[in-house]
Amino acid sequence: MNRRSFLQTASAAGLAALSQTRLSAAPSPSRATKHVVLFTSDGVRWQDLFTGIDPALMNEKSAGMADAAALRNKLWKPTPEERRKALMPFFWDTLVPQGILLGNVKKGSSVQVTNRYRVSYPGYSEILTGRSQDEVIRGNDPVQNPTPSFLQFLKRKSQLTSDQVAVFASWEMFHHIAEDKPGDIFINAGYDTAKLPKDSARTDELNKLQYQARFIEDSSRHDAFTFGLAMEYLDKLQPEHLYISFDETDDWAHARRYDRVLDSLQFFDEALRELWTYIQSSPKYKDVTTLVVTTDHGRGSTLDDFSGHGPKIPGDEQIWAAFIGPDTPATGEASNSASCYQRDIAPTILDLLGMDYHQYGGVAGQPIPAAVR
Numbered sequence: 277m278n279r280r281s282f283l284q285t286a287s288a289a290g291l292a293a294l295s296q297t298r299l300s301a302a303p304s305p306s307r308a309t310k311h312v313v314l315f316t317s318d319g320v321r322w323q324d325l326f327t328g329i330d331p332a333l334m335n336e337k338s339a340g341m342a343d344a345a346a347l348r349n350k351l352w353k354p355t356p357e358e359r360r361k362a363l364m365p366f367f368w369d370t371l372v373p374q375g376i377l378l379g380n381v382k383k384g385s386s387v388q389v390t391n392r393y394r395v396s397y398p399g400y401s402e403i404l405t406g407r408s409q410d411e412v413i414r415g416n417d418p419v420q421n422p423t424p425s426f427l428q429f430l431k432r433k434s435q436l437t438s439d440q441v442a443v444f445a446s447w448e449m450f451h452h453i454a455e456d457k458p459g460d461i462f463i464n465a466g467y468d469t470a471k472l473p474k475d476s477a478r479t480d481e482l483n484k485l486q487y488q489a490r491f492i493e494d495s496s497r498h499d500a501f502t503f504g505l506a507m508e509y510l511d512k513l514q515p516e517h518l519y520i521s522f523d524e525t526d527d528w529a530h531a532r533r534y535d536r537v538l539d540s541l542q543f544f545d546e547a548l549r550e551l552w553t554y555i556q557s558s559p560k561y562k563d564v565t566t567l568v569v570t571t572d573h574g575r576g577s578t579l580d581d582f583s584g585h586g587p588k589i590p591g592d593e594q595i596w597a598a599f600i601g602p603d604t605p606a607t608g609e610a611s612n613s614a615s616c617y618q619r620d621i622a623p624t625i626l627d628l629l630g631m632d633y634h635q636y637g638g639v640a641g642q643p644i645p646a647a648v649r
């Protein structure tokens with residue numbers, strides 16, 4: 277089933293334990309973080325992230341694995357810790373030890389979606405606004421987000437120009453999700469010619485190629501184009517804040533091509549390597565940039581339902597989130613930690629930037645204590 281036609285209504289359920297209150301760190305003038313780079317990949321299961329290639333799927337023809345012997349041989353190892361490193365070596369060897377990763381359910385760490393739909397638009401909106409808006413954002417319908425995103429809040433608070441806060445996304449819906457006023461920040465999403473940077477042969481080439489190498493979806497392009505355009509923008513325009521959003525991990529899962537899901541996760545890892553290597557070799561960004569990596573929703577855990585998500589799929593409210601930067605303790609993979617929520621990501625980012633998140637009107641989440649020094 278195609279995700280765009282996915283059931284988009286839901287019964288209110290599973291929102292237990294949201295009344296928990298937590299103390300949050302007061303905004304500190306001593307924060308080192310000046311820039312935030314947010315990087316998401318759509319519908320990445322915690323099962324794959326934390327335990328690598330799934331033994332329940334890896335030999336299954338109905339999961340698209342019939343001809344994937346080479347991939348299986350490359351990624352299969354005896355333990356989950358070895359398997360996840362084989363799948364995403366940069367993420368596990370370099371990023372996680374330098375920051376914190378929350379959401380390994382098997383080790384007593386939980387990050388949950390609070391919107392009731394558990395499809396993409398409500399999930400991204402919850403990440404970008406720090407709240408669920410179940411009465412307005414009722415699925416993946418193309419309505420303009422009624423709430424300014426935290427990216428817009430940052431632009432206004434720091435008096436930035438629209439080009440200094442940039443979004444590159446494979447899915448075209450980000451024109452609706454990431455801002456309440458079209459044109460307030462720089463958004464390049466779906467099949468979309470990037471207007472910046474000007475006079476870049478690389479951008480000109482990718483602008484053309486994205487239309488020549490079509491993806492299976494009409495509403496999203498290949499992640500490789502999204503990433504190439506984003507990196508060229510980062511290098512040439514040096515924005516204050518950047519959001520990169522990949523989509524193929526979700527599209528291939530809906531198509532029951534677990535082999536391509538694994539390929540996409542490996543590309544996600546390579547992209548994280550290239551991005552973080554750039555950041556840490558840049559005079560502007562080095563040691564003053566926090567990288568946040570997360571996903572919009574989980575999905576099923578069995579051969580039958582790994583491809584799906586939404587109100588009928590059990591367990592898909594479980595997601596994960598990583599924070600790496602100068603104001604986050606290097607505690608690595610969290611275990612036996614307090615539960616946190618998708619809506620906490622935006623206030624955590626504002627706190628890491630030394631801002632008072634209460635000033636972001638209507639925010640429902642709170643900074644995650646374990647992610648803030």
Ligand SMILES: [Zn+2]
Nearest residue numbers: 318319396572
């Ligand atoms: Zn999604």
